[in-house]
Amino acid sequence: MSNLINLCGEPPEDYSKVDINNDPSFIFKIDEDFVSRILYDIEGNAISVNSFQECEHYFSGGWGYEPSITKEYMLQTNLSYLVVLTLILSLFIKKFQFLDRK
């Protein structure tokens, strides 16, 4: 996950953190000075945020992934599987008779 400042920018000068918890009736105020951003979760779902407060809230809830980075990690994991699969196939294909059966 990226860090908060990278994703949401610097907090406004008068910013103080509000404890929102899971209040379903809480409405985020739009900050006109805040350039709206899109946040992503681990599965690639996107949400648009319009204030630093909203951004921070979603970030702390796990919406701090950058798709390109997540994709790269996923590709690296897939590459690991591919290497393991190739290794297993190379070692156990009968043609090579690798295992010493003496």
Next chain:
Amino acid sequence: MKFKYFLVVFLTLFILFIPWVHSSKNNLDKVPPVSQEDLSFYEINPCKVSFLSFLISNPKSIYQDHYFFRPNDYSSIGCFGKISGVTHLQNSEGSKFYISIGTNSLINILYQSLIWFLILSLIPKNKKNLKLKLKNYTAIGISAYLFTFSIYAEQRFYEKSLYLLNISEMKNSFLIYLIFYLIFLYIYMWYETREKIMINYLPFIFLFVGIFSGFNLTFFSLIFIFLGVQAVLNNDINKNFIKSYFFLAFFWLVNSHGSYFFKVGKLRGFSSSIYEFNANLFWILYFYLLLIGIHSFFKENKFYFKLQIFSLNMSITAALLIVIGYIASVFPVINFLTYYYFGLQRYVIEGTSPFSYDEYFVKVSWRGMSQSSETVGEFYALVLLIILFQIVKFKKIRKIDKIGVIFSGLGLYFSDNKTSIFLIFVIVFLYLFVFQNFQFSEKILKKLFSVLISFPFFAWFWLSSISTFKTIIEFLSTTLVSKAKDFQVFEMKSSFLNSIEGFLANSNINIFKYGVSFLSAISFILNRSERWGLFFARYNPTFLEFLIGSGPLNFGQLYGEVPVQPTSSLFLPHSTLLSYLLFFGIVPLITLLIYLIKLIFNNLKNIEFVLFSFFVLINLLKNDSMNYFSNFVLYILLFLILKNREVVFGNRV
């Protein structure tokens, strides 16, 4: 059979071209050509256009010399084979476009290995089945671990080429380990199932240098290291060598203080990128296993050595080096593909004609696809030498020998390596007109050799004592130190330069004074005063380091300890002897030199061995050849081959 042949050709072409043709430009209507005015398309669409689509949209980039294709190793896996960026530069030389192509390092190591394994697979098999024993698994595991450790040890180098892959994290190290494990498994499979005729194909390592893009490793070194590990596990090693080496290694490691980064440049693949404990440990083990591996390779291959095939391959390599080098220097696209598929240290020389002269009518050296013009010049001279041995042995000139002579002669001229040109003329004269026509007894040869070896020292001593030559001798004696002082920054002086100045000033220590002034004169004669002077200005050993060095293949300390005046390029010491003085110190170096001279002295009837050693030793004095993997391996193996004369020439002595 035909179907199989077509299948192999199709598969090879498919593997060669597939990375460069896929793209993610579904949403893009058209790929516009690059222009000085507008590159915005490529700025907002990185990693979406395939290399091939780019070439189709920009056909001029295939042949115009202001386009430069560069691999971007620090790019994502998904970006592999696509255009990751385009930059336009306008300077006094005109307008230039640098097109960066995504070449993720992790994919590189797998993909380039695959290509080079395909080439290696051309060597015919002699075994169909293979049994893998516990010892083989252990050798593969140890080798893979060693190279994974190298990535960890040189993190500062790899953080610029491994995209989003922190090697300190366990899962990432494990991925690297698995990749190396796979490569070593295939190395084992390849080596064990093939005929041991690889030694005849050795010249091709000058063509396929085999350096992984984004790595400080050479593919072919993995083979020798693996053989080295196997030899150690089989206890097939010289006990005295291991004792002496690890005695030195203990001091090198204890002495590894500080951290000095070294930009490897054209030494990539055969030089540490940092002087630190871990990196030093890796390169100490690497060098040891490489030597053991080369020896083991020689032992298994020597009976299959065939001078005709070896010289044929030398000729083919020389011809291909020039032809491919020239084509790649003209076509930017081929330049990039050559760099990538041949695993070169540097891009092929761009925009310089092999026939060009500067404004003072001095020949401009042309290196083609090699890393250094001087080093490739040495190779061409060596090709001529081997062809000469071949012709004399078989008393027959083949077509390929003529081709080899023409291309090597051209190569020598292009590289403008004057020493090699001179040496090859001397050797041809000695070999054809002296040693072939006159029979010398061993006693006479030994006397001649002793005179030749001691002549320069006595001549210098004699000249020094004649007052007529006083001015010129004084100039020659001090030229090296005065060049070194030119590079000095303020009062910061290296310990070596300080000591030398002390020796020269103190007339009581005659032996050192004489030695330094002799070296200085040699540097002037060989046109090395500036380069060696720079080495003296940088070389800052403690007394212990001067005696036993600071560890193999590590220039970090030399380039990091003492600041010198800015230089226009890396400026290597241009002497293997000086490099090895840094690595191993004066005691092992002199021991090795005495051993070599003794070996030559005892094999004077083996003319080919003596002439080859003479050629190599002179070149080692004035060139960095042994700091390049290809030269290192070829010279050691040729030395072993020619020393064992019966391998090449039967028992004709």
